[in-house]
Each structure stands twice: as C-alpha cells, then as structure tokens.
Amino acid sequence: MQPLVGINWDFVFQIINTIIIFLVLKKFLFKPVTEFMENRRKTIEDSIKVAENKNREVDGLKAEYQSKLDSIKEERNEMIKEASKRADQRGEEIIKKAELEAKKIIDKANLDIERERQKALNELKDQMSELVIMAASKIVEKELDKNQHDAMIKEFIKEVGEAKWQN
Amino acid sequence: MEGFGTKILFEIPILGGIPLTETVVNTWIIMAILTIFAVFATRRFDKIPRGIQNVVEAIVDVINKFTAQTMGEDKKGFSAYMGTLFLFLLLANLFGLFGLRPPTADLNTTFALAIMTFLIIHTNGVRRKGAKKYLKGFLEPFPAMLPLNIIGELALPISLAFRLFGNIIGGVIIVGLLYGGLASLSGMLGITFIPVLQAAIPVVFHLYFDLFAGVLQTFIFVMLSMVFISMAMD
Numbered sequence: 001m002q003p004l005v006g007i008n009w010d011f012v013f014q015i016i017n018t019i020i021i022f023l024v025l026k027k028f029l030f031k032p033v034t035e036f037m038e039n040r041r042k043t044i045e046d047s048i049k050v051a052e053n054k055n056r057e058v059d060g061l062k063a064e065y066q067s068k069l070d071s072i073k074e075e076r077n078e079m080i081k082e083a084s085k086r087a088d089q090r091g092e093e094i095i096k097k098a099e100l101e102a103k104k105i106i107d108k109a110n111l112d113i114e115r116e117r118q119k120a121l122n123e124l125k126d127q128m129s130e131l132v133i134m135a136a137s138k139i140v141e142k143e144l145d146k147n148q149h150d151a152m153i154k155e156f157i158k159e160v161g162e163a164k165w166q167n
Numbered sequence: 168m169e170g171f172g173t174k175i176l177f178e179i180p181i182l183g184g185i186p187l188t189e190t191v192v193n194t195w196i197i198m199a200i201l202t203i204f205a206v207f208a209t210r211r212f213d214k215i216p217r218g219i220q221n222v223v224e225a226i227v228d229v230i231n232k233f234t235a236q237t238m239g240e241d242k243k244g245f246s247a248y249m250g251t252l253f254l255f256l257l258l259a260n261l262f263g264l265f266g267l268r269p270p271t272a273d274l275n276t277t278f279a280l281a282i283m284t285f286l287i288i289h290t291n292g293v294r295r296k297g298a299k300k301y302l303k304g305f306l307e308p309f310p311a312m313l314p315l316n317i318i319g320e321l322a323l324p325i326s327l328a329f330r331l332f333g334n335i336i337g338g339v340i341i342v343g344l345l346y347g348g349l350a351s352l353s354g355m356l357g358i359t360f361i362p363v364l365q366a367a368i369p370v371v372f373h374l375y376f377d378l379f380a381g382v383l384q385t386f387i388f389v390m391l392s393m394v395f396i397s398m399a400m401d
Contacts, residue, residue, distance in 0.1 A: 002172045002188055004336070010173070010275035013191045018283055021198045022251040029205035030247040033227040036212055043214075 129154050171340050173273050190273040197258045197270065226250075237390065238397040245396065248287070252280065253389045260335060260381030263342065264373060269381075271335045274328065281328035284392040288323075292399035327391060334384045338376030345372055 002008060132153050137146070177187040208223045216224055230253060234246035259276070262269040270276045293301045305316045346369065350362040 001174055002186070004172045005274050005332075007275060007278065009185050010188055010190050010273060011279055014194065014270070014273075014276045014279035015283065017191070017194045017198060018251075018255070018279055021201060021255055022248055024198070024202050025205055025251045025254065026247040028202070028209060029223070030227060030230075030250050032209055032212075033223055034231060034246075037224060037228065040214060 125157060129157050132157065171336070171343060173268065188273070189268045190270045190276055193262060193267055194259070194270045194276065196267075197255060197262070200258065201254055226254075234393065237393045239401075242397055242400065245287075245393070249389055249393055252392060253385060256280075256331075256385040256388055257382065260385055261377060263335075263339060263377040263381070268339065269335050269377075271331055271384075272339045274332045277332040277335075278324070278328040280331075280388070281324035284327060284395065285324040287392075288396050288399040289320075291396060295400040323395060327388065331384050331388050334380050338380055342369060342372050342376055345369055 002010075129150070133146075133150055136149065136153065173188040173190050175186040175188050176192055179185040179187060208219050212220060227250070230250035231243065231246045234249050235243045238245055256271065259269050259271045263272075292304075296304070305313055305320075307316070346362075346365055349364040349368060353362040353364045356363075
C-alpha cells in the first residue's frame, strides 16, 4: 500500500502514459478525423462552387437561346409581312394591267364601229345620189346636163343627209 | 489515512523494486480502451457519416471548436492535447462507477498532468514571446513583484493537481466509507453473507461523486489548462 498523498514512481509512469496516449490519440483519432472533416468540407464547398458555376452558365445559355429565338420570330414576322405586301402589290398590278387592256380593246372596238358606220353612211349616200339622179333624169327626161345636175343633187343630198342622219 | 492509499499490485524487480500500483494498471486499461476506440472507430470512414462515425466526428468537432473558441483560432493545434486530456480524465474520473479506483485519485497522476500543462505553458510562452520578453514578464508590473510572480507560476500546477486529486479522492473516500458502513450495518441486521444495504443506497453517492464531480472536474481541469496556456502565449 502506497501512502495516500505522496510522489513516487507512479509520477514517472503517468508522465510516460500521458505522452503515449496523447501520441496515440493524435495519430489515430484527432489528426485523421480533423483532416477527414476538413477534406469533406472542402469537397462540399468545391461541389457547391461547381454547381453554382454550372447554374450561371446555364442561365447565360438560356438567355442567349431566348434572344436567338426572339430574333428568329421577329425575322419570320417580317418575312411574312413583306411577302404579303409583295403579293398585294402584284395583285394590284395585275388588275391594273387587265383594266388597261380591257380599255384598249373597248376603244378599238368603238373605233371599228365608227369606221364601219362611216363606211356604211358613205355607201348609202352614193347609192341615194344615184337613185335620185336616176329618178330625176326619168322625170326631166334627159334634158339636163348629167354632170351639172349630179353635182347639184349631191350638194343637196349632202346638206339634207347631214342634217337628217345626224338626228 | 493509510487505508485509502493505492494498492501495489506487482513489483518490477529492478532498481530495488519499482512498484506497479492500481493507478498505473487502471491507466493502462483506460489507454487500451481509448486506443481501441480510436483505431476501430476511425477504420472505415465514409464520406457520408453513419453510425459510430457520427459519434467520433461529433466528439472531435466539439473538442476542436471548443479549443478554438477558448484559446483562439491561432492555437487550434492544441486541440489534440486538450482532447486527449479531456477523454483521459473523463474516463479516469468515471472509473469509480465500475468499482475500480480512478487513476485521478492518485496525486501522481494529477501532478503528472499538471506538470505537463506547466511545461507547455512555459515552453510555448518562451517560444511565442522570445526568451527576453518572456523573462521580462516576471518583472511586471514592477520588478519587486518577481518573487510573487515566480510563486504564482509554481502554484499553478500545484493548485491544478490538488484540485482534481482532492475532488476525486474525496469521492473515493466517502464512497468507500459508505460501502464499509453499509456492510457493517447489514451485519448488524444479522445478514452476514450478503451486505444487502449496499444494493441501492450508494447510487445517489455515485451519481454525485463520480458522475457529477468527475465530469465537472474534467471540464475544469481542461478549461484551466486552455486558459493558462493561451494566456501565457498572448
């Protein structure tokens, strides 16, 4: 039995024991566990950083694609507008051309009709003058100079005819 | 007085016989437990903590954070020593619960630990401040204080050692007397072969002297070591 209060060999043992258990716990417990937790913290930090970067990248790409999509839509709208405008223009052109042509045809037809009418009128005048001469000569019995009378009658018919045909 | 001294279990037959006491053997048991725990608990460490790994990480993390908080971020390196001190003292103080003699109920153990703290205080004081500034510290606030300062420094490990020793040995003595008293009381009741009164009554005393005082003194010893070391370095 050792005395209750006293310093003896145990003191040396306990110093050595303390140093040993300190080294053992440091090597097997505190150092590896602290390092492990530190590494894990770093890994988690890194992965969070990577994820954040990726998110940012994705956001950028999304904005880019959105703007591209918008510009495509705009372009499409413009193309449609232009095409419809051109189609309208073309249709108008065609209608105008058709109207012009129709007018030309009508004019030509009118001209033809007028010409025919004039021709028919002239013919009628000729025949009538002959008929009148014939009738007159029958009445006067060849007393009159043919040429002189012919001119006279023609003049008359012309005056009468013009007044009459025009009505 | 003699009845509560440490028992000599074995004698190493060199240098005129070195006695191996209960204290040393129980310390070896604690060392074995801690070593087995440290080796086996950290053997299969997974990225996602599971089971015992959670416990180990929590212990180490609490000790690291507590050290950094008490001593300052720059003295985090002491966490391994402080953690060792904490785990060893905790197991040692709780040893009474298993009916074994706590190694801290021996002045040699507490004094050994206090002397280690004392050496750490002064080597780190010199290392951190430089020998000149460190020695000048003994002349503060004026040179006449030199002897008082020296006595103060020497008193530190003594108070540290005796505080822990006194608390634990007190518990050991009281619980021992209680067991003895209860046994003789049982004998007076006429039950000689089984001391029945030892069955439930000591629980309260164990709770106070071993669990409460043991944990509290562990905490105080570690806390004071931290404070003194960091004070010597700042």
